[in-house]
Amino acid sequence: MSEPKKPGGPMPLTSFTVGDFRYEVVRRLVAHPDYDTLLLATREPLGGGPVKLIVLKPIVMEHGREARHRALEEVTLSKTLRHPNIATVYGYVVHDEVPYIVMEHLRGCFLLTLMDAAWLVGRRLSPDFAAYVAGEVADALDYAHRCEDEDGNPLKLVHRAVGPMRIRLGENGRVKLTNFGAAYSELLGRIPTRRGLLRGDPAYIAPEVLRGFLKPEARQRDPLTPRKLDGRADIFSLGLVLLEMLLARYPLDPPDKLWEDLDERLPPEVRAERSTLLPLEALANRVLHFGPEEVEHAAKDLPAPLQKIVARALQQNPSDRYPSADDMRYDLRDFLHARPGRPYGAREAEAELSDILKEASDLRKLQAHPDVEEGVFPLPPDLTGREPGDAH
CATH class of the missing domain: 1.10.510.10 (Transferase(Phosphotransferase) domain 1)
Known part of the structure; x- marks a missing residue:
C-alpha cells in the first residue's frame, strides 16, 4: 500500500486483497504525529456480502517480524475484550510487508x-x-x-x-x-x-x-x-x-x-x-x-x-x-x-454532540483551524479535494 499523502491534498485511491476480503481505502481518518495513523476503508467479502466500513491502523513503529508480532498480540489481546463500550478488533492483515489492525468504525x-x-x-x-x-x-x-x-x-x-x-x-x-x-x-x-x-x-x-x-x-x-x-x-x-x-x-x-x-x-x-x-x-x-x-x-x-x-x-x-x-x-x-x-x-448525549458539531461546521469558523481528525467537518472551498469514491 502506498503511504497516504500529507494533509492538504487528496489521497489516491488504494485497494488490495488479502484472504477472503477486498479492502479499499476511502480517506485518512487520523494522520497526526501525536497519534496512531488511522485509515477509513471498506471491507468487501470476495464471495459476495455486505460491504463494511472499517478502520485500518498500520503498525509502523517497529519493523519486520517485530511489527507482525506487535500486531498479532494487539489482536489477540483485543479479541478477549467483548464489551459494548470497547471498539471491536476484527484481526490484522499484511500488505506490502506492513501489518494493519482491522477495527470497527463507529460513525x-x-x-x-x-x-x-x-x-x-x-x-x-x-x-x-x-x-x-x-x-x-x-x-x-x-x-x-x-x-x-x-x-x-x-x-x-x-x-x-x-x-x-x-x-x-x-x-x-x-x-x-x-x-x-x-x-x-x-x-x-x-x-x-x-x-x-x-x-x-x-x-x-x-x-x-x-x-x-x-x-x-x-x-x-x-x-x-x-x-x-x-x-x-x-x-x-x-x-x-x-x-x-x-x-x-x-x-x-x-x-x-x-x-x-x-x-x-x-x-x-x-x-x-x-x-x-x-x-x-x-x-x-x-x-x-x-x-x-x-x-x-x-x-x-x-x-x-x-x-x-x-x-x-x-x-x-x-x-x-x-x-x-x-x-x-x-x-x-x-x-x-x-x-x-x-x-x-x-439520547441526550447524541443531541448535545450533534448540536455542537452542527454549529462548528460553519465554514468561516474552521478555515484557519487544522483538525486532528479528518472528515468530521466540511473543508473550506479552497482546501476541498475530491475524496476517493466520490461521484464524478
Whole structure:
C-alpha cells in the first residue's frame, strides 16, 4: 500500500486483497504525529456480502517480524475484550510487508474533536455530558481490568493510553474506548516493552508510572513499568479526561502555575512512544505536582458531586483512588440520576454532540483551524479535494 499523502491534498485511491476480503481505502481518518495513523476503508467479502466500513491502523513503529508480532498480540489481546463500550478488533492483515489492525468504525468523532469543536464555538460540554461519557468509559475499563484469558487467568490489563483520542463518540450517543495497542497485560508471550520506552499517552499518565524511575521497586525490570501497576492508573487518566471535559482546557496547563521548575530529571534514555507538545520532563513534573490542592483549585467551580469524583480519581497514591473503575462509574451514574428532570443518557448525549458539531461546521469558523481528525467537518472551498469514491 502506498503511504497516504500529507494533509492538504487528496489521497489516491488504494485497494488490495488479502484472504477472503477486498479492502479499499476511502480517506485518512487520523494522520497526526501525536497519534496512531488511522485509515477509513471498506471491507468487501470476495464471495459476495455486505460491504463494511472499517478502520485500518498500520503498525509502523517497529519493523519486520517485530511489527507482525506487535500486531498479532494487539489482536489477540483485543479479541478477549467483548464489551459494548470497547471498539471491536476484527484481526490484522499484511500488505506490502506492513501489518494493519482491522477495527470497527463507529460513525461519529473522537472526544478530542468534539472538545475542539466546542471551544471553536465558545461552548462547554455540559457536566451531564462529561459525566455520561466518563461513566461509559469507566464501564469499559472495569470490564477490561477484570478480563481473563481462555484458561481463566487474570490478564491484569491496564490500558495506559486513556485520553480524548482513544474515546470514540457515536452519532447515536454510544461511547467506545479504542486502541489497546499500548496496553500492559500479563498475556503469555507478549514482547517486553523496550527499556525506557514510555508506552501510552504522556499527557494523561498516572504518577506511579513516573515514580518508577525515582524509587524503583525491587526486581523492577523497567523504570517506567512498576511491578504493582494496575487498573487504578487508568482511573487517574480517566479523571484527567473528565476534568478536561468539565474545564474546557487541559488540567495540567493552568495559566497561574506552570511548574517550570524541573524538580526531577528523567534518565536520558527515557523517551515517549509518541511526540508531545511539551518536553517529557515538563509533563512528568506537572503530573507529579498535581496534588490535592491543585485538583481542588482546578475543580472549585464544578458541581459538588463532580468535585468529589475528580478529587478521588486524581489522588497521587493509587490506594487513595477508587479501588475499581466500577466504583467510579457508580458515582458518575449516581450524579446523573440525581439531576433534575429526565436522567441524562445516550439520547441526550447524541443531541448535545450533534448540536455542537452542527454549529462548528460553519465554514468561516474552521478555515484557519487544522483538525486532528479528518472528515468530521466540511473543508473550506479552497482546501476541498475530491475524496476517493466520490461521484464524478
